[in-house]
Amino acid sequence: MTFTQIIDFKTSRIDDMTRLMDRWIEQTQGKRTATHSVLGKDRADSSHLVEIVEFPSYDVAMRNSQLPETDRIFREMVALCDEMPTFTDLDVVRDEALYKANARRLLEMFATEEELALLDEVLAEGYHDHDPTNEQDVIGMDAVRREVEMWRGGFDFAFTVDDQIAEGDRVCTRWTWRGSHSGDFMGLQPTGMEVSMTGTVVHRFRDDGKIVEGWWQYDLLGLMGQLGAVEG
Structure with missing residues (x-):
């Protein structure tokens, strides 16, 4: 079953966050298992962002989370956030x-x-x-x-x-x-x-x-x- 993770966070350092995302993709080239990702900004609050990441399955997503690059990027992401990000895990029931x-x-x-x-x-x-x-x-x-x-x-x-x-x-x-x-x-x-x-x-x-x-x-x-x- 297809799996989607929603990452909800706030940051006043959007440019730094965007560069971090680019670096994550570059460093995990050939190893990253996500099939698609979308980053959106709240029209009512420019510091509020939501990233939606799609994977073929939950197990594949877990393999992605275990990459050393993912762990390092996550720590850097938290440092750029105004508060602790939240994660919502979804099994896709229709796509x-x-x-x-x-x-x-x-x-x-x-x-x-x-x-x-x-x-x-x-x-x-x-x-x-x-x-x-x-x-x-x-x-x-x-x-x-x-x-x-x-x-x-x-x-x-x-x-x-x-x-x-x-x-x-x-x-x-x-x-x-x-x-x-x-x-x-x-x-x-x-x-x-x-x-x-x-x-x-x-x-x-x-x-x-x-x-x-x-x-x-x-x-x-x-x-x-x-x-x-x-x-x-």
């Missing part, structure tokens, strides 16, 4: 930005990830895939891998994300798929043709950012027409 990123990552993994076992980094066990071009829904990691292998067997392909909309635990991604027909696909021998199609997928996420369900719509008929399998 639409993470959901969108994982939806994009899944499409990229379908096209390029050599180790399909790694799909479980973004797909939940028991993932349920709804695809109207399949007679039966694809359920479970093994079935997903077989589906991906079928497409890879027929094409060298890549996705381009054209648009994304996130609301609650759902992300809708509009995409363009482009491929080279390099192998057998649905009984069609390879032609070497460059083909493309468009589509959308709606993904449902659980709290930790893994995808539990997907609903696909895409122009398979148009793709088959490009390959000469059906009349245009």
Whole structure:
């Protein structure tokens, strides 16, 4: 589960604090485990600042706090504060930005990830895939891998994300798929043709950012027409 820490503090030495933050990032380059941080200033009180730091998980955040650079910077930070800073630890229960990123990552993994076992980094066990071009829904990691292998067997392909909309635990991604027909696909021998199609997928996420369900719509008929399998 994604973890966020909120650091609330007051300081009359904002420039010194900013330089300290920059030095912290520089000194922990390659070791710092935070994925994103935001520093905000209170519009009603310019000495009141809040830093929001995001980590992939609580355990990862704890590894960051154990770095010797982090301990040294913390002591220097306290010395710059007008009073003792406060820390609030939050387990993130919904993160639409993470959901969108994982939806994009899944499409990229379908096209390029050599180790399909790694799909479980973004797909939940028991993932349920709804695809109207399949007679039966694809359920479970093994079935997903077989589906991906079928497409890879027929094409060298890549996705381009054209648009994304996130609301609650759902992300809708509009995409363009482009491929080279390099192998057998649905009984069609390879032609070497460059083909493309468009589509959308709606993904449902659980709290930790893994995808539990997907609903696909895409122009398979148009793709088959490009390959000469059906009349245009």
